[in-house]
Amino acid sequence: MKVEDWCSFCGECAGVCPRNLIEVKEYKLVFNEEDCKDCNTCIVACPIKALKREE
């Protein structure tokens, strides 16, 4: 997952992740990419479009 510079680490993505795979540090998001099923729930929920699937 690509996290844009303007992410504000609110944690909404982590809350909606159905598999609980997103760790939200104070200034960093850590994705467990290995177990991710590409459901895109986190990308859609972000209020400021700060998440993108890496090409």
Added chain:
Amino acid sequence: MIETDVLVIGAGPAGSSAAKHAALGGANVILIEKKSEIGAPKRCAEGVSKNGLEKLGIEPNPRFIAKELDGVRLVSPNGTNVWLTSEEIELPEAGYILERKVFDKFMAMDAARAGAQIKIKTLAKALRKDGDSIIVTCESMGNEFEIKANIIIGADGPESHVGRWAGLRTGTKAVNMESGIQYEMVGMDFERENVIEFFFGSVAPGGYAWIFPKGDDIANVGLAVIASKAEKTAIEYLDDFVANCPATKNAQAVELNVGGDPVGGMPKRIYDDNILICGDAAGQVNPLTGGGIISGMTGGMYAGKVAAEAIADGDYSATRLKQYDEEVRADIGEEINKYLKVKDYAISLSDSELDSVAEAFQEIDFEKVSTSEIVRSLIKVSPKAFIKLGKLI
């Protein structure tokens, strides 16, 4: 390894309330917070009711009260106003707008004064069962360490990792998570002072837009949407709202706030052996208004009290901790369930239906200003609302 009776994860209002009450009950308590500053950045419009604070025994302190309110304005999509202020009603239900950055810190300080040990900049990363206790892996500025506790209280906000690590289904489905966005703005032109304003309809699909005054010409201006009902991201809706609203015509943002708000009600199970979940992490939010400061702190209070009693008994089993579930549901459960139904109804209304409700409200003499009075009036003026919600009131 650090050992304690109770470990509270998250020092928002719910976690601090839990830590305070657990410590007052005689337990050894550690309260961890991942951020470097408790209360900042805020993820909240900062409104609370006066009697909510009173019920929790919290003295209003001018250092954390930004503004005392004088009522409510509801605005339908075509701009029809419903004013419920002291001009219309003798005693509007009074509330405050808080300064959360100060309030949250004061609540944590209360926990510290009660005896809880606070660790800031400390993140919980995982937990594992160890006999009749739980070991939590923590990380603080590059150092990893473990805290072993008999009871863990998860107050980790909408992320709700702790409950899910413990096998509880405390995550929030996307359809129940409001995507919230807000500017704190200066240069507001208020039509009336000291009124909290709500704007309904397609301005914020699945939620509403708000203006919460913070004194002088300052206000929190924000909105929340349900992503699956929305056609744009939350911030695009907010920028449109700010561009079109007369009150914000000359206003400028000095702060941007972002965050999720779980409005699906409390999950079925919010406790287990050695585990209690409270606050946003346990859906302790009024689903209609999205407000969760008082309800989250109420949850924290029961969690802290029950944890301390369980520590005193030396029994941390789910059977013992069930008392928390019973007490918190007896206090706020019914209201959350009721407003969940009202919310589902309210977000089903079209712009024109909302306009007719606002029109019909012009003829109503409101006896007081409260969410329940507004819902009661909605049932009075709308046959459709009566059919859907009549049984609730």
